[in-house]
Amino acid sequence: MDEFVFFxxxxxxxxxxxxSIYALGAVGLTLIFGILRFAHIAHGDMMxxxxxxxxxxxxxxxxxxxxxxxxxxxxxFIPAMAITAVVAIGIDRMFYRPLxxxxxxxxxxxxxxxxxxxxLQGLVRILAGVGTRNMFFDQxxxxxxxxxxxxxxxxxxxxxxxxxxxxxxxxxxxxxxFLTRARxxxxxxxxxxxxxxxxxxxxxxxHVVAATxxxxxxxxxxxxxxxxxxxxLKPDLSFNLLLPIFAAAIVGGIGQPYGAIAxxxxxxxSETLAIFNWSVLLRPFAGVLPAWLEVPGNLALVPTExxxxxxxxxxxxxxxxxxxxxxxxxxx
Amino acid sequence: xxxxxxxxAVSKRFGAxxxxxxxxxxxxxxxxxxxxxxxxxxxxxxxxxxxxxLAPTSGSIVFNGEDVTGMPxxxxxxxxxxxxxxxxxxxxxxxxxxxxxxxxxxQHGENLLAAWLAPARVARQEAEVxxxxxxxxxxxxxxxxxxxxxxxxxxxxxKLLELGRTMMADARLVLLDEIAAGxxxxxxxxxxxxxxxxxxxxxxxxxxxxxxxxxIARLCDPVIVMASGTVMTQGHIDDIKADQxxxxxxxxGSPTGHATTAVQAPxxxxxxx
Numbered sequence: 001m002d003e004f005v006f007f008x009x010x011x012x013x014x015x016x017x018x019x020s021i022y023a024l025g026a027v028g029l030t031l032i033f034g035i036l037r038f039a040h041i042a043h044g045d046m047m048x049x050x051x052x053x054x055x056x057x058x059x060x061x062x063x064x065x066x067x068x069x070x071x072x073x074x075x076x077f078i079p080a081m082a083i084t085a086v087v088a089i090g091i092d093r094m095f096y097r098p099l100x101x102x103x104x105x106x107x108x109x110x111x112x113x114x115x116x117x118x119x120l121q122g123l124v125r126i127l128a129g130v131g132t133r134n135m136f137f138d139q140x141x142x143x144x145x146x147x148x149x150x151x152x153x154x155x156x157x158x159x160x161x162x163x164x165x166x167x168x169x170x171x172x173x174x175x176x177x178f179l180t181r182a183r184x185x186x187x188x189x190x191x192x193x194x195x196x197x198x199x200x201x202x203x204x205x206x207h208v209v210a211a212t213x214x215x216x217x218x219x220x221x222x223x224x225x226x227x228x229x230x231x232x233l234k235p236d237l238s239f240n241l242l243l244p245i246f247a248a249a250i251v252g253g254i255g256q257p258y259g260a261i262a263x264x265x266x267x268x269x270s271e272t273l274a275i276f277n278w279s280v281l282l283r284p285f286a287g288v289l290p291a292w293l294e295v296p297g298n299l300a301l302v303p304t305e306x307x308x309x310x311x312x313x314x315x316x317x318x319x320x321x322x323x324x325x326x327x328x329x330x331x332x
Numbered sequence: 333x334x335x336x337x338x339x340x341a342v343s344k345r346f347g348a349x350x351x352x353x354x355x356x357x358x359x360x361x362x363x364x365x366x367x368x369x370x371x372x373x374x375x376x377x378x379x380x381x382x383x384x385x386l387a388p389t390s391g392s393i394v395f396n397g398e399d400v401t402g403m404p405x406x407x408x409x410x411x412x413x414x415x416x417x418x419x420x421x422x423x424x425x426x427x428x429x430x431x432x433x434x435x436x437x438x439q440h441g442e443n444l445l446a447a448w449l450a451p452a453r454v455a456r457q458e459a460e461v462x463x464x465x466x467x468x469x470x471x472x473x474x475x476x477x478x479x480x481x482x483x484x485x486x487x488x489x490x491k492l493l494e495l496g497r498t499m500m501a502d503a504r505l506v507l508l509d510e511i512a513a514g515x516x517x518x519x520x521x522x523x524x525x526x527x528x529x530x531x532x533x534x535x536x537x538x539x540x541x542x543x544x545x546x547x548i549a550r551l552c553d554p555v556i557v558m559a560s561g562t563v564m565t566q567g568h569i570d571d572i573k574a575d576q577x578x579x580x581x582x583x584x585g586s587p588t589g590h591a592t593t594a595v596q597a598p599x600x601x602x603x604x605x
Contacts, residue, residue, distance in 0.1 A: 182441060183433075183439055183440075183441025183442055183454070183458060184441055184442050184443075184444065186426065186430055186433070186434065187434065187442055189423070189425060189426060190423045190426060190430075190431075190434050193423040193424060193425050193426065194421055194422070194423055194424070196421070197421040197422070197423065198423075198434070199405065199406050200405040200406050200409050200414075200415070201409065201434055201435050201497060201501070202406070202409055202410070202434070202435050202436060202437030202438075202501060203434060203437075203442070204437070204438075204442055207442045207443060207444065208442075210444060211444055214444065
């Protein structure tokens, strides 16, 4: 039983946390691909930027001497989402839209997004330095311990983790309602489905593009902020996120928001299950197993340092065996 | 009657090849005008120029008294010039109702701010759009598939949906690009009936490019014949069918006419050209 709780903490909760982060990032990525038809390489840095905006906002508020019952970052990330959304629209107007209007091929716009990525990386480093920063500068992280019957072990969840799980659930439901009920959401699906037809049947593409960046930028900011709160904010956070969120978007079927959510959790759980030390679960059976079978100390499929390999492997398997992804998106 | 759309001395060159050369024609307001011609006559090119999908090399297009040469398709759309496609276009992951609801331009719900600040106004307009979409669905007899994903419709139903889209937009001129292609005979009768009703009851003007000669004969008056990139003749379908130059263009391959003169006029109607 103790071992099972260990499994819940190390594999299930961790998978849920990292899966939520990937899902929130991948949704934006997949919407941008579906509507604007290019792979947004700068998406990881939009997440770092969002976390940075949250930190700056929280820092600015703490300077005024306001006392808050909850850590400031946990409140600041909501307005930071709005700011990041506006920044995302601004980046689009400045860099991507002129190329689109000129009729540039998607690969040109992808290259432009590589440029935007480098600029954002530089910007965050200039303003925040290269070191790590603690998002909980004003008060310590609360840690929730949930007692389980029949075992002294407890489920452990930190404050930002709890907020992240709740936020992801709300965001997924809100996104679903938006895409199926709201006129603008339906227009987004229409543009993703058939852009030429959408253009000639009266849908205002500019509104749809703006909405895409609001959703993509907002969710990127939330994911980046909550991840930095869970660990720490560091400028190269984005680099470790970019590959998993691309893998998640592609696994789910590129252009399919529900697929991106499923893909995010799939990649997240694969990662945590791959680095989980399975020998822990075998230990209780040490008495029943034959004597010659000695349970080794570490039975993880992949050493923790090579965690980033997991999305890589998933990506390759999907591209080879099911290039349209789980939800049948566009073939890349 | 006045011309709703005119092509004035339109030419289009692809490399060294003139697909359309010095072609002038006009479509009268309130008519159902047909456009026929042998393969390679330049019909599709001309059609694409009129619909705003191609810019002409020279010449101009005048819609409703306004020069619209080279204007993109979505601007023409807002002026009431719509087209359908030879291969039906639809939003395959949206329902029939949602497909129709996409059309009316300038809906408040599309505005990021209005959706939050004026929900009542958005809801009112949405209800109005749904009411209208339902009228169109009834008109086209699509009630059974109202909530079906458009991607699951039959080829013919997709063509009806294309027609429905033009009804949602208050079109003045609708360009039908081979709307009969791939539609079964029964549904084709519905389609033709609906086009005539739209023309008579709502005053839509239609400009029809079509290979199905029966369909043209049933619907269109006048009929314009193109050959070698320009207008050869135009008039009532019976006169067209009897015109020796038209027969030669279709069967002789040359508009000067010294090839298959043995083919009799009615044969044109029997052959799906």
